Amino acid sequence: MLKHRLILAGGVLALAASCSAGAEAVADKNMIRAHLSFLADDLLEGRETGSRGYDIAARYVASQLLQYGVKPKGDQDGYLQHVPLRATRLVQDSPVVELRTPGGTETLAYLDDYAVSGSLLEDQSEVTAPLVFVGYGIQAGRLGHNDYANIDVKGKIVVVLAGKPGSFPTEEGAHFASGEHKRGLAVQHGAAGMVTLQTPVAEKAAPFSRNRDYRHIPTMSWVQADGMPAREVATLQNRISLSIPASKKLFSQVDVRLDDVYALAAANRPLPRLDLKMSMRMFKKSVRSEVSSSNVAGLIEGADPVLKNEYVVFTAHLDHLGQVRQRGGDNIFNGAMDNSTGVATLIEAARLFTASGVPPRRSILFVAVTGEEKGLLGADYFATNPTVPRGAIVANVNLDMPLLVYDFNNVMAFGAEHSTLKGSAMRALKKMGMELIPDPWPEMGLFTRSDHYMFVRQGIPSIFLATGMGSARKDENPGKLWNEFLTKRYHQPNDDLTQPINYDAAARFAELNYNIAREIADAPVRPAWNRDDFFGDTFSK
Secondary structure, three states: OHHHHHHHHHHHHHHHHHHHHOOOOOOOHHHHHHHHHHHOOHHHHHHEOOOHHHHHHHHHHHHHHHHOOOEEOOOOOOOEEEEEEEEEEEOOOOOEEEEEEOOEEEEOOEOOOEEOOOOOOOOEEEEEEEEEEEOOOOEEHHHOEEOOOOOOOOOOEEEEEOOOOOOOOHHHHHHHHOHHHHHHHHHHOOOOEEEEEOOHHHHHHOOHHHHHHHOOOOEEEEEOOOOOEOOOOHHHOOEEEEOHHHHHHOOOOOOOOHHHHHHHHHOOOOOOEEEEEEEEEEEEEEEEEEEEEEEEEEEEOOOOOOHHHOEEEEEEEOOEOEEOOOOOOOOEEOOHHHHHHHHHHHHHHHHHHHHOOOOOOOEEEEEEEOOHHHOOHHHHHHHHOOOOOHHHEEEEEEEOOOOOOOOEOEEEEEOHHHEOHHHHHHHHHHHOOOEEEOOOOHHHOHHHOOOHHHHHOOOOOEEEEEEOOOEOOOOOOHHHHHHHHHHHOOOOOOOOOOOOOOHHHHHHHHHHHHHHHHHHHHOOOOOOEOOOOHHHHHHOO
16 A cells, blocks of 8 residues: 555656646746836826726736736636725824823824824724833743733733844744734733834834825725724724834833833843833824725636645735825835836736646636735735635745845745745745845844735745845845835835836746746645644644
């Protein structure tokens, strides 16, 4: 019996190898240039979720998938999957934040001292309550960390430090550092509000001053069947973030200073938890509206009579930040790198599968998702309401903001360490003479900040690829180029087509992602979480 099994397995492996060997395809840089030129054009006005520009972009993607013979897999018989959304905008002259101490009341300045968003549930939100500092505001039993141990925060405003302990593993740490995790714990412990303190590390990764640029951009959530916004809690509508100077004011009535807390955090030492001996009043008004947008989904059906009922999902977010008409000068956030490059790669990967002449063994879904910039909304909606059987999705390969301005020769694959997808990625990279490097920015928590994470939350092994820190050219410094992009163009109007886009690199990136998906689709065994992996144990059903 064992001998027969070995022969059968060998035959299956040989079949997979022969399929892959006969499935070579070469990416066309001019195709990618054409997609980018359309998607990042000013005429689409930044592809804001729910806007006409976004809808035009969605229909463009659908038309490309149709052209390459990719079957519609949205709602009913079309390519589009309707995503119901609710938007909220803060009434800009309405927010009030006051610090109240025995010595008097101090009013903080909106956007200089604090940032706040509109409420998805209330036209008017208000709370006045004592402030309690609870470290990072994290509970991680697996890592032996509990900031809420032996402290009562019921009816109080919890004050938490941005980020997570430096001792936490990078990607598990990103999960625990996420706003959603911290908000959930605050609600669980009965908090009435939440204040997030900026840190030097957070300031370097995302300067507080950028909140001024984003103040007119709406907050959104997708709407559940019961009419409630997903992942939103009624009891925690009052929450703000503070600049570093304002954060220090919260420690004026206690013996501990915020600089002491920063020093403890930098040394990976336990943080104090304490009553800050002051209270805070928060007040704001919001204007809410219903919004409609859509994901775009297409299918290449697998050739294997059994494995075709399993699906590898390619994702890339199609939305960006739109046009901020209140801003002078160039006010269109084109999102060329973020994420026209990812969508162009997705379209080209679909073309490569059909051009290869060899269908994959598993089926492949190509999904351009909406609302990533609003909190991974389209991906969350699709992963929660897939257009294929829920348990049949075996992997997600996500494409988000590859920096295509240099001759990259290695890549980052966020999430690869947690499942057998790392092996798929390594084989595809080896085939192309490239390497995999670790996350160079652990402090940014990127693992939870792109669409693949919504599939992880559904127990699906996922990876998110980006161009790495190596170049085949000695005169290129990828680290410097990434830093320039993140500090000067990321989420800014100059992320546009004037950048020196390297279309040869773009073609190579498309081929790499095609090869990874081919490896996954043709493998005899579906991807699996690694033994005792945190994400597999936490989310896998």
